Amino acid sequence: MNAIERIVDPFTDAATWERGSALWPSNQRQTLTCCRVIDETHDVKSFAFRTDDSLPVRFEPGQFLTVCASVAGQSVERCYTISSPPTRPWLLTITVKRVPGGVMSNWLHDNLKPGGQLAAYGPSGAFTPTGTRAAKRLFLSAGSGVTPLMSMTRASIDLGLDSDIAFVHSARTPADIVFRDELRMLAKLSPRLRVFFVCEGAGDEPDWAGATGRLSLPLLAQWLPDYAEREVYTCGPAGYMSAVRALLREGGHDPERYHQESFDLGADAPQATAPPIVPTSQQTYTVKLSRSARSFTMSAAETVLAAAKKAGVAVPSSCSQGVCGTCKTKLLDGSVDMQHNGGIRDREIVKGFRLLCCSRPTSDLVLEL
Ligand SMILES: Cc1cc2nc3c(=O)[nH]c(=O)nc-3n(C[C@H](O)[C@H](O)[C@H](O)COP(=O)(O)OP(=O)(O)OC[C@H]3O[C@@H](n4cnc5c(N)ncnc54)[C@H](O)[C@@H]3O)c2cc1C
Ligand code: FES
Incomplete structure (x- = not known):
């Protein structure tokens, strides 16, 4: 320890x-x-x-x-x-x-x-600091990607922790910086919270004295010579996040200490731990629903969510990509092959929960529905 x-x-x-x-x-x-x-x-x-x-x-x-x-x-x-x-x-x-x-x-x-x-x-969602201890953190955001990092920063300040947080936010122009005044005010409250803004252009603030251009390794190293030692949390558009990932890799940052959330489910959804195995066999399974006492049969190639919808069973769902957690349901019996994208935690899986939108049956199932 x-x-x-x-x-x-x-x-x-x-x-x-x-x-x-x-x-x-x-x-x-x-x-x-x-x-x-x-x-x-x-x-x-x-x-x-x-x-x-x-x-x-x-x-x-x-x-x-x-x-x-x-x-x-x-x-x-x-x-x-x-x-x-x-x-x-x-x-x-x-x-x-x-x-x-x-x-x-x-x-x-x-x-x-x-x-x-x-x-x-x-x-x-699993893009949280919970369970990840770190002496120093680096929050990197662009555009509306500032929101999860803002919640983390506000929480840290409210807890009175004075944690070492470097918050680097990228925006198109100074007028596009979300929470600009509040972040500066929070940095005054907590000496170890440091806030940096980089804007692509000055927009209609020609006297903008902050950094302009895009976030680069030299700029990051100039502001934070210890960036490689920091636990990094990144959120922003797909292009921004892949640029940040490449930049940190080039700078020798340990990918194990990199966490990201994508708002763009289509273009840069987080990758599942393994590519989905889509069975080609004609195998079918029976799915029983414990609460409604209904049942339906489904092909092993379908996701449980798709089959439930086809059978007229109302299951809450949103992203259909294993991200949002809306379709989380307890599996009372049987087994599934689940290929999620961060929408469920290990401790929920241990308790028997599964995301139906990215789970295919490998046996007959009983669901708490
Ligand atoms: C985990 C998570 C957290 C998020 N948190 C935030 C947050 O804090 N703040 C925030 O602002 N956003 C957040 N988002 C993004 C948010 O969920 C929405 O994706 C975003 O607001 C756009 O939704 P929309 O319905 O306005 O756009 P959509 O209707 O989904 O359209 C998105 C884009 O696709 C284009 N489009 C739509 N239909 C078509 C079509 N038929 N053909 C071609 N193009 C089309 C639109 O023009 C637009 O550019 C988050 C996303 C995720 C996954
Ligand atoms: S619908 Fe979003 S995780 Fe299943």
């Missing part, structure tokens, strides 16, 4: 976020009421919500909600990180960037006002 492991560290201890708050499972839908809308930048708004029962909600910094809305008669679901920290569990905040042509982000910006309601599935 090294010196770091001996010290009690509430930031990385899951019990910190479990105390006193209600569990809201990621496959349970409830209604949120919007209490506040904040204009963060010209195209980013934060929406603060209280839950149906006004109970504090248990989550870990960096986790997200799956938000549901009916837009033009279509049911739409999208994941949004809880940008507020779990140290403020009564008011959950999401921070949404308006995506040109995007269905949900534009609907939220144009329609959701204080008093408005929104359905959502509970907190999910």
